[in-house]
Amino acid sequence: MPEPTARRATVITSLNLKGGVGKTHACWLIAGVCQEQNRKCLVLDLDKQGNISTSLLPNFDAGVGTDAFFNPAIDPDLSTLIRKTTFSCLDVIPGSFALEHYNLTDPAQWKSSGLVLSLVDPLREASALYDYILLDCPADISLITYAALCASDFLLVPLEAAQWGALGTQHVLKTYEHVRQQYNVDLQLLGFVVSRFKRRRKYQTTYLKQLREHFGEDAFETFIPDLSTFEQAVTDRIPVNLHSPRSHASHVAREFFAEIERRAERLRTVRDVRRLGCVREPVGAVA
Ligand SMILES: Nc1ncnc2c1ncn2[C@@H]1O[C@H](COP(=O)(O)OP(=O)(O)O)[C@@H](O)[C@H]1O
Numbered sequence: 001m002p003e004p005t006a007r008r009a010t011v012i013t014s015l016n017l018k019g020g021v022g023k024t025h026a027c028w029l030i031a032g033v034c035q036e037q038n039r040k041c042l043v044l045d046l047d048k049q050g051n052i053s054t055s056l057l058p059n060f061d062a063g064v065g066t067d068a069f070f071n072p073a074i075d076p077d078l079s080t081l082i083r084k085t086t087f088s089c090l091d092v093i094p095g096s097f098a099l100e101h102y103n104l105t106d107p108a109q110w111k112s113s114g115l116v117l118s119l120v121d122p123l124r125e126a127s128a129l130y131d132y133i134l135l136d137c138p139a140d141i142s143l144i145t146y147a148a149l150c151a152s153d154f155l156l157v158p159l160e161a162a163q164w165g166a167l168g169t170q171h172v173l174k175t176y177e178h179v180r181q182q183y184n185v186d187l188q189l190l191g192f193v194v195s196r197f198k199r200r201r202k203y204q205t206t207y208l209k210q211l212r213e214h215f216g217e218d219a220f221e222t223f224i225p226d227l228s229t230f231e232q233a234v235t236d237r238i239p240v241n242l243h244s245p246r247s248h249a250s251h252v253a254r255e256f257f258a259e260i261e262r263r264a265e266r267l268r269t270v271r272d273v274r275r276l277g278c279v280r281e282p283v284g285a286v287a
Pocket residue numbers: 018019020021022023024025026051195196197224225226227228230231234
């Protein structure tokens with residue numbers, strides 16, 4: 001009998017330095033489409049606000065969650081940290097205020113501790129059980145966000161179509177480059193996705209165009225409009241594509257997911273070619 005194919009999750013960190021730009025909502029949309037497509041998805045809530053934990057767990061009690069990964073006194077056991085949700089394909093490791101303790105923004109506070117790599121082994125283990133692992137980050141560059149990037153395949157940057165929304169992206173990109181150089185050479189930029197887009201505001205349309213010119217291929221073609229359907233689905237704690245399956249919002253969610261898959265596939269090919277190039281070079285040098 002053929003061996004069952006092992007899963008190998010696509011691990012995505014959702015990050016921006018601004019709050020309220022749709023970081024959590026992006027994870028929520030991806031998770032919803034995973035459920036619809038029968039793809040197993042684990043969400044790590046790394047934000048002390050615990051928003052996505054509250055959305056996914058009906059009777060959310062903080063308990064021990066993602067903070068366990070950063071607590072040197074705990075040897076985190078994935079099977080006890082992962083919680084089932086009411087959605088058959090979606091699991092979550094919740095976040096709570098306990099994370100505040102590890103939201104250290106000065107690298108001098110954590111650099112020598114090794115804690116920055118604390119998500120790497122657990123996510124490698126979890127990777128065999130899921131198709132997607134989503135890391136929902138707070139709006140900070142801290143030990144927690146560094147740790148997320150160290151353990152991820154891809155960085156997703158949701159932003160609003162306004163100048164002030166884009167400013168934080170420079171710090172995010174600097175951090176991304178730093179993590180690639182120091183810790184995780186395989187980390188790749190999945191792209192910038194404009195979120196909460198208000199078509200009627202003319203400056204947003206102009207800005208969307210500029211953003212695409214500026215970021216080129218790194219800008220998603222899909223943009224996520226600001227729609228009350230999205231908000232309602234969040235309020236009702238049901239992913240929009242299950243809540244209002246025929247709505248425009250659901251269509252956007254599915255388009256967004258499809259583009260993520262296309263981008264991830266393309267970027268993996270780029271990475272593999274680069275790796276092969278690295279292998280070939282020394283052989284050529286010997287010859
Ligand atoms: N495209 C959208 N349309 C309508 N409401 C949205 C949209 N994206 C996010 N929201 C709502 O805006 C608020 C902030 O979004 P959120 O994803 O939590 O931001 P962040 O995680 O970046 O702080 C939430 O209440 C969320 O439900």
